[in-house]
Amino acid sequence: MNKPVIGLVTAAAVVAVGYLGTQAYVGYQVEKQVQLINQQLVAHDEVIVNKLEYSKGWGSGELHYDLVYRPAPGNPWHQVLDELLPVAELNWQGSADVDHGPWLPGHGFGLAQLQGTIPLPQMLRPWLTEYPEQAPMISYRGESHIDNTLSFTLEAINYKGSIKDPEGDKEALWEHTGAFFSARMHPIEQQLTLMAKLDALHLNIPEESVSLELDGLRLDGDSSRLQPYVWLGDASLTLDNFSITSDENQLGMEALRLATDTVQNGDKLDSTAELSLGPITVDDMRLGETRLRYSVLGLDTQGYADLMHSLNQINDPEDLEQYWPGLRPQLERILAAQPKMAIDEFSISLGEPFNATASLNMDYFGDGKLDASFAETVWDDLNIAGQGRLTESAINNMIELVVEQQNAELGADDQVMMKEMLKTQFTQQMQNNPFARPTDDGYEFAFALRDRMLTAHDEPIMDLATLMAMGQAFMPQGSAGNQAATLEGPIELSAGFSPDPFVISAVSGGDNMVDEAYGEGCVGYTDMSAANVELSYQADAFPLIIEASAPTDTALVIMAPDGNVYCNDDRSMYELDPRVIFETPDSGDYFIWLTDLDGERSQAEISITEILPEIQ
Incomplete structure (x- = not known):
């Protein structure tokens, strides 16, 4: 055999051995990840794992699953499922084919992937008579990556058509586009990145003359699990437009954004949040932008985790008395850490941007003992202080809103007189209000409650x-x-x-x-x-x-x-x-x-x- 032939045979053998070794490694890694996920699901209080097994083969494998999600009574999803289903739980069972890497069709390098579609449930077809007969309701794709992360995507079909009550004559027009969800997590390091969006959702009920429009909804999150019920990281929720209209009323809001961030500081948590909201329309009344920033600092991590765990076990939220012995030590631990809470800014726009503002700080310095004397002694350990500002433009616009809403039947001259009268009354009240002080463009407010004394601008009241x-x-x-x-x-x-x-x-x-x-x-x-x-x-x-x-x-x-x-x-x-x-x-x-x-x-x-x- 000549040398070139020997070289080709050797190269082919190396490739074959490499391929077989890679396939064995990939199958082992996928099996290991499934076992890890199984352990984490078993440890979850609200998930029942009847089966989660992986059968690996050469180039592919098969995932067998039988899972039950049963949210605790304190979980908001419990009430939702209890109203929609005979039993407040969701069940997933079946098998899925898994492609092994290292090269994944349609994706590139990776360990494994599974993909498929979920059809529209038969129980919904009588309601959605215009739904495409063969179109899947959801397409999904799951991937296991070389860096040991897992990713999953869901994409719902766009739909525009009617929703009909099969047992009645009620009908609504429904349209949604751009429904998409993706998540990527590291099972070992407990990191999670997710994104969900809905480009548009429109609902019209002609019989009741009611319509709803929602555009540009998006949720983003990047967090890591510190321990059960405690996640660190940031998240944001945005909404471009939301409106509900009927023959009698109209509600609309624009440019909603909510952002949160939670970090660990020693054995405590610091959490901040910011809410901004564009113009709000209520019937003929229109308010400008609103901004809110608040924070909770020094929250005991273990106390918070234990409290959240206990709250999720409560069967009847209206009967907290029987759960009090279990909740009390957790609340005491949280209070003993002496947390601080603050509304760093609350600003609204009345005619001009952010011309009415307020802030509030509350600090606790006690030992957290929730004994019989707590309601009396807490005032020795509590400092509360607040400030505010109200400009002349905000005052004038408030008065205009009051007159327009309550005295719309008055003529123009009477409305002017009413506004002048209300302005005079407001000025007199501010003159007699120890918490208000005039400024060049309005009023500033300040109060504090410290050492059992209420003060205004540092003067005892x-x-x-x-x-x-x-x-x-x-x-x-x-x-x-x-x-x-x-x-x-x-x-x-x-x-x-x-x-x-x-x-x-x-x-x-x-x-x-x-x-x-x-x-x-x-x-x-x-x-x-x-x-x-x-x-x-x-x-x-x-x-x-x-x-x-x-x-x-x-x-x-x-x-x-x-x-x-x-x-x-x-x-x-x-x-x-x-x-x-x-x-x-x-x-x-x-x-x-x-x-x-x-x-x-x-x-x-x-x-x-x-x-x-x-x-x-």
């Missing part, structure tokens, strides 16, 4: 006890502790009511002290958690007078519909019972407290009349 009592005052309960037993619920009166005066029995006094922090002339003691009287009044051309009489020294505290608090102790130098007069009252709810200057409780009467006294 009131202590926590007074603040909480005032908060209860703005949310009165239906059954008042010091309210007369004969009084049930709100009193409803309209201008011209009879009998006049309308008299209600009441009990004065209480444990909460009222002072000038509530309003000018406020004094005495009452139970601020519940008003003596809740009056719902429909105003007209009459004045409204509220007065009281009691055997002890009493005073009135009234929160009017405009949000202001009005007080009176003595009607005059000679009349020691209280009286408050609203010469041009507003329609709405009036909350009335009867205080006692010495804190005593005594039987009294509150009178409501529209007849002005002869001597005021």
Whole structure:
């Protein structure tokens, strides 16, 4: 045999051995990856692996699978599947042919690939009568790469046609294009990169005159799994346009973008997010761009992971009490790490870009013990501070929106007068608001709650006890502790009511002290958690007078519909019972407290009349 022939035989043998060795290696690597995926799926609480096996051969193999996805009751997908299917779970079973590398048809270098199509389920064909008979619903492709990563793509067929209820006469027009999903993951290093998009989705229901349009939806993510329920990395969601229209209403928004980023800082997590949204249209009202940035810093990693795991095991989210013993230590661990939360920026555009802005910071410094005293002691360990800015252009545009929406029937001159009146009222309220300070182009706002003291622009306003009592005052309960037993619920009166005066029995006094922090002339003691009287009044051309009489020294505290608090102790130098007069009252709810200057409780009467006294 001559040398050239020997050389060719040797080269062929080397190629054959190399090919056989490569095929053996590829088959082994694919089998190893399937085993790794099987282990990870078995460890997942919501996945049941009945079978996931790989039969390798020369140049190809066969994947056999029988999987069940059963989301826990706390998972949003559980409710979705529970409403759509007899059992809240998804099942995949069957076999798929796998091509071995190192050269993959239609792709290039790689370990293995599988590809195929999924037909339209027969149960959907009666609904989609115009669906192409032989067209697959989804085309898929899975690949195993030389760097030990796995990738998977799904592409749905474009569809334009009708959706008909096979058991009724309802019909809708549906169109979607560009539905695509791709993911690439490293099973060992637990890294995941994904992208999903939907170019357009249009739905029209002629019978109800309702249409929906969605364009340019895209989701991107690049993350790594730190441990169960904890992923690090970034993600973004974008939407070019979304609108819903009907005969009566219209809602539209443009240029939505949500971006998140989570990083590990020692044994804690720092997470930030930013939301931006273009113009929003609600009927005839149009708002400009909106921007929101918020952050959660110093979140204990293990506590968060354990909490998420526990929440996913909750069968009934409305009955958290029985799960509290398990959730409590995880929440305590998170709080003990002293996390910080902040709304770094919230800006909206009212006529001009971002002319109304606000920010908020909340820091916790306690030990996180959720014992019986937590609700009381948390205020010693909590710092809250907020700032804001409102420009003159934002104020003017807010007033214009209010007038246009609520007083559209007014003529042009009346609308101008209404805007001037609202501007005057707003200016007066800002002058009496300790949290607001005028600037060259509007107002700036600042408040803080530290060491049980509420401050405005670093000036003390009131202590926590007074603040909480005032908060209860703005949310009165239906059954008042010091309210007369004969009084049930709100009193409803309209201008011209009879009998006049309308008299209600009441009990004065209480444990909460009222002072000038509530309003000018406020004094005495009452139970601020519940008003003596809740009056719902429909105003007209009459004045409204509220007065009281009691055997002890009493005073009135009234929160009017405009949000202001009005007080009176003595009607005059000679009349020691209280009286408050609203010469041009507003329609709405009036909350009335009867205080006692010495804190005593005594039987009294509150009178409501529209007849002005002869001597005021």
